[in-house]
Amino acid sequence: MVISPPFLPPRDPAETDASWFARAMQQQLAQSQEVGAQEGAFPIAAQFTWHTGLHLTAPPVPGGVAPVRAIADGKVIYIRQPTEYTADPVHPQNYSPDLKTARWSDTGCVIVEHSTDIGTTGEVPTTFVYYSLTMHLRAIDPAIKRDGRVYRKDILGQPGKSYGAPADIHFEICCNDEQIRKLTGADPTWAPPFKPVTPTRNGRTDVVFGDLFIYLPASTPTLAEAPKAGDVPLRPRTGSRQTLGKAQWVRIRYEKGDSLISSLDEEGNAIGTGKSAKDFEYEFYKKAVALHKLVAPHVHDGQSCPSAWYELLRFGRNLGPDELPLDAVHWREIPTAAGSLWADLNAVGTFKFSDGDFLPIAEWKFFSDDTDYLDQRCQSVNLRRWIRDPHPDNPIRDSLEELGKRLADEKIRKRLKRAVCKFPTEWDAATIEARNRWALNPQERTPPVDKEQWDLFLRHAKAMCMSDLPRAYLDAQWRFHPQEFVRVMEHIGWLSLDEIAQLIPRNSAIEKSISWQHAIDRLKIGTQVDGGMPRGIHRALNISLRKYGSSQSPVRLAHFLCQCLVETGLLKNSTEKGDEAYFRKMYEVITLDEAGQDYDNLKGIAWRMGFTSHMVNGQKIIYARTDYISLRPLKVQKKAQELGNVNLGDGARFRGRGLIQMTGHDNYASYGSYRGKDYITDPGSRLISADAETAADAALKYWINAGGFNGKNLNILADLGDLMSIVEKVTRAVNGSLTALSERQELFQFIIFLLGDGIIEPSDFSKKKQNIKYEARTN
Numbered sequence: 001m002v003i004s005p006p007f008l009p010p011r012d013p014a015e016t017d018a019s020w021f022a023r024a025m026q027q028q029l030a031q032s033q034e035v036g037a038q039e040g041a042f043p044i045a046a047q048f049t050w051h052t053g054l055h056l057t058a059p060p061v062p063g064g065v066a067p068v069r070a071i072a073d074g075k076v077i078y079i080r081q082p083t084e085y086t087a088d089p090v091h092p093q094n095y096s097p098d099l100k101t102a103r104w105s106d107t108g109c110v111i112v113e114h115s116t117d118i119g120t121t122g123e124v125p126t127t128f129v130y131y132s133l134t135m136h137l138r139a140i141d142p143a144i145k146r147d148g149r150v151y152r153k154d155i156l157g158q159p160g161k162s163y164g165a166p167a168d169i170h171f172e173i174c175c176n177d178e179q180i181r182k183l184t185g186a187d188p189t190w191a192p193p194f195k196p197v198t199p200t201r202n203g204r205t206d207v208v209f210g211d212l213f214i215y216l217p218a219s220t221p222t223l224a225e226a227p228k229a230g231d232v233p234l235r236p237r238t239g240s241r242q243t244l245g246k247a248q249w250v251r252i253r254y255e256k257g258d259s260l261i262s263s264l265d266e267e268g269n270a271i272g273t274g275k276s277a278k279d280f281e282y283e284f285y286k287k288a289v290a291l292h293k294l295v296a297p298h299v300h301d302g303q304s305c306p307s308a309w310y311e312l313l314r315f316g317r318n319l320g321p322d323e324l325p326l327d328a329v330h331w332r333e334i335p336t337a338a339g340s341l342w343a344d345l346n347a348v349g350t351f352k353f354s355d356g357d358f359l360p361i362a363e364w365k366f367f368s369d370d371t372d373y374l375d376q377r378c379q380s381v382n383l384r385r386w387i388r389d390p391h392p393d394n395p396i397r398d399s400l401e402e403l404g405k406r407l408a409d410e411k412i413r414k415r416l417k418r419a420v421c422k423f424p425t426e427w428d429a430a431t432i433e434a435r436n437r438w439a440l441n442p443q444e445r446t447p448p449v450d451k452e453q454w455d456l457f458l459r460h461a462k463a464m465c466m467s468d469l470p471r472a473y474l475d476a477q478w479r480f481h482p483q484e485f486v487r488v489m490e491h492i493g494w495l496s497l498d499e500i501a502q503l504i505p506r507n508s509a510i511e512k513s514i515s516w517q518h519a520i521d522r523l524k525i526g527t528q529v530d531g532g533m534p535r536g537i538h539r540a541l542n543i544s545l546r547k548y549g550s551s552q553s554p555v556r557l558a559h560f561l562c563q564c565l566v567e568t569g570l571l572k573n574s575t576e577k578g579d580e581a582y583f584r585k586m587y588e589v590i591t592l593d594e595a596g597q598d599y600d601n602l603k604g605i606a607w608r609m610g611f612t613s614h615m616v617n618g619q620k621i622i623y624a625r626t627d628y629i630s631l632r633p634l635k636v637q638k639k640a641q642e643l644g645n646v647n648l649g650d651g652a653r654f655r656g657r658g659l660i661q662m663t664g665h666d667n668y669a670s671y672g673s674y675r676g677k678d679y680i681t682d683p684g685s686r687l688i689s690a691d692a693e694t695a696a697d698a699a700l701k702y703w704i705n706a707g708g709f710n711g712k713n714l715n716i717l718a719d720l721g722d723l724m725s726i727v728e729k730v731t732r733a734v735n736g737s738l739t740a741l742s743e744r745q746e747l748f749q750f751i752i753f754l755l756g757d758g759i760i761e762p763s764d765f766s767k768k769k770q771n772i773k774y775e776a777r778t779n
Contacts, residue, residue: 001116001492002073002152002499004757006134006171007066009059011757024757025483028055028168040162040170042481043421044383044407046097047445048400049376050423053133053172054482058159065167067141068134068157070150071486073498074114077131077470079146082108082138082160083463095460096163106160107464108137109427111473112150117496118183119207119356120539125496126206129179131476135170135427136162149773151502153759173485174476180366180420184358188366188420188478190382196266197360198247203353205319208546210355210491212252213362214316217349220244223342227331232294235327235347244343249361250334252316254549256719257282263335268361272335281549282713284313285705289674299325305676307701311547316345316352320547321693322675355488363415368422368478376426376435377444383419387412417484422477429465433458493551494542497523498772503561503751504570505768509743511570519770522571531575531689533568540692541659548700550715554755559718559727560703562747563734567661574689576656576663580649587651587664588640595632599625606632609739639736642707643667657689659699660734667707671698674705708733722752 005024012020028040040055058065083093085104094102111133119126138160144150162168180188185204191197199215221241227233248271249264259280263271288309295304308324311317318324330346344350358364370380378384387406389397396402406412424431438444440454449457501519521527523538545551550560568574578586582605585594598606606612611632613622623631643664645651656663662671665680668688672679675697679685687694704713714733720726727745731738749762 001118001128001489001494001496002755003071003486003489004069004152005486006056006068006071006132006156006169007058008069008153008757008759009061009066010759020757021487023059025486026057026059027483028057028162028165040168041407041413041416042172043416043419043423043479044378044387046404047439048378048404050370050378050421050426052174052423052426052479053135053170055162055165056169056171056482057165058167058169065159067155068137068159068169070112070152070154070156071132071173072112072114072116072152074112074132074150076110076144076146076148076150077113077472078109078111078466078468079140079144080107080109080466081140082106085138092459092463095456101164103164104161105163105460105464106136106138108140108157108160109133109135109466110137110140110144110156111470112156113472115496116499118492118494119204120494120542121206123536123539125539126182127496128175128182130173130175130183131473133170133172133174133427133473135172136160136168151771151773153757171482172479173482174425174473174479176472176476176478179476180478184366185356188358188368190366190369191360192382196247198266199351199353202317202351203357203359207356207492207494208315208319208354209493210253210488211362212250212316213353213357213359214250214252214345215351215353216244216248216250216343216345216347218244218247219349220347221344223331226333226342230294232298233291233329233331234295234298234325235329235344250332250343250345251362252332254281254552257713257716261332261334264361266361268363272337272340275333275335275340277333279716282716284310285701285713287313295325295328302676304328306674307676307697312346314547314549315354316350320543355491358420363418364420365418366420366422370421370423373424374431374434375438377438378423380421383421386415386419417481419481421479423479424477425469425474427465428469428474429462429467432461432465436461491552493546493557495538495545495551497538500538500541502754502769502771504565504770505747505750506770507768508570508750509746510566511572514570514770516770516772526692527572531573531577533571533574534690534692534695536692537571537574537659537696540696543693544696544700547697548704550700550703550718553719554752554757555722556715556718558722558748558752558755559714559730560700561751562727562744563730564659564699565747566740566744567656567734568659571659574658574695576661578652578655580652583651583655585636586639587643587645587654588636588648590633590636592629592633595629596625598632599623599628610737611635615738642736644669653685657685657698658695660702662688662698662702667702670705671701674701702734706733708736722748722756724748 007024009023042051042054045051089102093105096103111131113131115127115129117125118128134156137157140157141155144156159167159169162170185207220243222244247266251262251264253260257279259277260274262274265271288306291309292304292306303323304325305322308318308322311320312324312328312330328346329344331342332345333340334343353359367380367383369382370378372379384403387403439449442448497520501523504514504519506514522533526533526535550556598604599612612628613620644666645654645664650665654663654665654668668679668685677684679688688698689695705711706714714730717726717730724745727748728741731741731744750768753762
């Protein structure tokens with residue numbers, strides 16, 4: 001799922017992600033005269049009526065304000081062209097709720113249906129469909145057509161006015177009953193606040209992303225100090241330990257290598273001060289290997305391997321196929337009211353979840369108890385109780401006046417960001433009168449609306465509402481806070497088939513004229529040639545990216561994928577091509593005569609791969625023939641030693657395989673030790689290229705334990721940013737040299753534009769863009 005805000009202002013290089021996001025989705029600053037809260041708030045507006053979306057103000061950009069863009073790929077299912085502005089004070093769009101001034105509201109509207117994958121159950125993708133509606137557009141881009149396809153960042157139109165507020169839009173996100181279950185993995189039910197809910201099972205495994213949440217029962221074993229270096233991480237069969245004594249939750253977040261752990265009581269209140277561990281995520285591999293070494297002498301073969309321990313550290317549980325001891329211990333330092341202690345996060349009775357479970361402890365609340373759909377006022381008893389003054393001695397705390405005042409409380413506004421509410425759209429012209437008739441009732445509104453006010457309101461409402469809204473949108477009555485939805489969903493990191501197919505350029509220096517269908521086929525069914533890409537690499541790649549945290553950010557993902565695409569010829573080959581002589585001369589030994597022959601062949605591999613030159617002060621210098629002949633055998637010998645290729649035929653036997661073309665005896669052996677399997681002898685060695693999950697996992701394992709980076713995690717480099725100098729450093733760590741550096745840098749720019757929030761297209765982007773719309777336009 002790739003998603004971004006509807007406004008994409010230029011990003012200051014020194015600006016934090018949070019600061020940029022706040023500018024990109026800035027809520028209208030004008031305050032309601034009734035309650036003091038911001039106008040156009042979600043999900044409750046003035047007079048305690050349901051409000052389907054949020055009013056956002058377009059950020060300034062050079063030359064004006066930012067245009068409105070599609071937040072994700074999708075299909076346009078509805079367009080209403082805006083009415084041209086007029087200063088006529090009696091025009092129904094010149095209206096304000098206070099009736100004191102004539103304030104214009106634009107009527108341009110676009111609704112997009114978005115369909116994307118957020119995970120998988122076996123080979124069946126977890127597909128989620130939702131809708132975005134943008135209202136108050138003063139102009140709609142001519143390229144936007146009903147039933148046409150749009151891609152993320154495509155311009156939908158220009159922001160208009162809402163009650164005179166300039167550059168303002170109403171923006172909403174919603175889905176139907178079936179899709180809310182797909183998104184949350186369960187039937188959304190009301191969980192009363194301040195009433196602990198004790199879990200009885202682990203969370204979902206099809207969708208796992210973002211923060212981890214681990215429930216610790218009162219019986220969770222604890223230590224006052226860190227476990228000793230030689231302690232075996234298995235639960236003791238006898239003896240007793242100190243225990244937590246009181247149930248609680250632990251929340252774990254990883255960001256740019258660091259780990260932040262916070263503790264929550266069963267009601268969601270913070271306990272103590274969060275514990276931060278710098279570079280903890282970068283060290284997962286080393287920690288996993290160390291834990292396995294401690295356990296290995298105490299379990300049967302195959303019951304433990306570093307890969308399984310790695311997942312325990314990453315997710316708090318083992319999601320993959322590799323086996324973990326049933327009594328494995330996961331000690332982590334957690335905050336307490338008095339400081340901190342060490343707790344076993346894998347103890348009996350612990351249960352593990354992620355942001356993908358939309359837990360009450362993570363402040364998610366679902367409201368569907370307002371069943372009077374012909375009354376715009378919020379009649380949800382649960383929501384009212386959630387908002388009201390918690391002090392029971394306040395005799396008027398349930399009155400609408402008091403509830404309305406609570407909406408101005410910043411704590412309530414923050415709480416409502418994770419309120420997901422079910423109620424009908426406010427834009428349906430057929431129900432306008434019924435939904436708003438409460439305003440005529442003196443018991444509902446003080447003072448009630450008189451006939452003149454009512455007639456003016458109805459004229460305005462009918463001009464703003466629509467009578468031909470699509471049924472799919474009308475049925476999508478579960479509504480999200482738009483800011484929070486985009487912010488949270490940005491971290492899912494799972495790419496749908498279409499989204500990842502777009503990352504394969506249609507034309508590039510690596511291969512020309514790859515059609516959309518070819519891109520899809522490579523990801524689904526493979527290339528079906530000898531040494532080609534295996535079937536199902538799309539799913540396998542997503543699983544491995546999730547496991548190793550490389551989909552946590554667009555920059556990480558772009559760094560990894562640009563390397564894979566070059567190494568595999570745009571996902572065409574999972575096995576390095578060549579004959580016996582090629583592999584010997586590349587990875588074992590090359591004679592002086594052979595080096596001379598390679599130098600003389602201007603179309604041969606030595607020239608194509610850049611072996612005949614080197615960089616001096618940023619300039620490419622061609623070796624003299626004699627220098628090349630003397631240097632090349634020494635370089636091949638050094639390469640063979642680095643790879644552990646000591647036997648005749650090792651070059652061919654341990655040729656480059658998998659998504660990152662893992663090469664050499666020692667890399668194969670290291671991966672086998674990591675997975676607890678034999679990848680040295682056939683058929684094991686061939687699985688690295690023939691089995692999709694192994695091909696992807698082996699590539700990511702190398703990524704977090706790169707031999708060309710002294711065994712360190714390449715995300716350390718990737719997290720430094722999107723500079724071309726970083727691509728160069730990653731390339732050297734992956735490739736051992738700078739072979740095809742320009743192609744890798746070009747692909748990085750292409751991918752980061754598609755995955756990131758930048759709006760300046762790289763050169764020749766339109767010629768390389770790979771998507772259905774482009775195919776239809778050019779064929």
